[in-house]
Amino acid sequence: MTLPMFLLLASALFSVGLYGALSQQAVVMVMMGLELMINGVTVAAAALWWFLAPQQPDGQVLVLVVIAAMTVEMAMGFAVVTLLFRSSDADMTDMAGELRG
C-alpha cells in the first residue's frame, strides 16, 4: 500500500460525489453527493496521516473533525430541505430558484 493509491481512491470518491452533487435534481440526492465528497476527504486525511506524519496526532484529529462536519452537514441539510419544502413546496433544486440573479 502506498500513499498515491489511497489518494487515487480519495480522488475517485470525491469526483463521483461531485458528479452527483452537480447533476442530481432532488435536493436530498445532492446531499448524498456532498457526503460522498466528504467521504473521500476522510480517506485522504487518514492516508496523509499514516504515510507522512504518523507520530503527530494532527491527522487523526482532522479525520475526527471531518466526520463531525459530515454529521453537521446532514443535520443542517435535512433541516433546510424540510424548510424549503414547507415554505415553497420545492423538493428539487430547479424549483428553488429564488436567489437566481
Added chain:
Amino acid sequence: MAVVAFVVLAFVAVASGVAVFTVDSMARATFALALSFVAVGGELLLLDLGYLGVVTVLMMVMEMALMAVFMVMFMMNPAGLMPMSMLHNRRGSLAVSVGVFVVLAAGSVFVPWPTRRGEPPADPTRALGEAIMGSKMLVMMAVSAVLFATMVAALVLATARGRYDRADSPERP
C-alpha cells in the same frame, strides 16, 4: 494481503459510490452510500485506525438508516415504479467531475510526496485520545460548540412554527 484488501475495499467503495447515482430508487441509493462508507471504514482499519474506522462505520450506518426515512419522504421515483430522469445538466457535470478527477489523480501520482517522518504510535487510538484531551482540546471544544449550535439551528429551521409565530395563531394549522 493488505494490498488485496485495499483494492477490494476501494473497488467496493467507488462502485457503490457510482451506484448511488445510477440505481432507480433513492432508498437503494441510500444503502449503496452506506456500503461505500463501510468500505471506507475498512480502509481506515487497514491504516491501523481502529477507533476512527469503527466510528465511521457505526455513525454512517446509523446516519444512512435515518437518511432512508428522508429519502422515502422526498422520493421522486418510488422503487423505480415511475421511471424518470433525476438528473439535470448531465454532460456538464460529467465533464467537470472527470476533469476534477484527472487533476486530483495527477496530483496524487506526480507530486513528490515527502518521506515518512516518525513511526506510528503503538496504539493510535490512545494517541488520539491523549491529543484531544491535551494539545488538541481546543479543536474538540470548537466541535462541541458547533454540534450544539447545529442541534438548535436544525430544530429552529425544521419546526413548523417560525420564530415570531404563536402556537395558537389562526393562519397556521
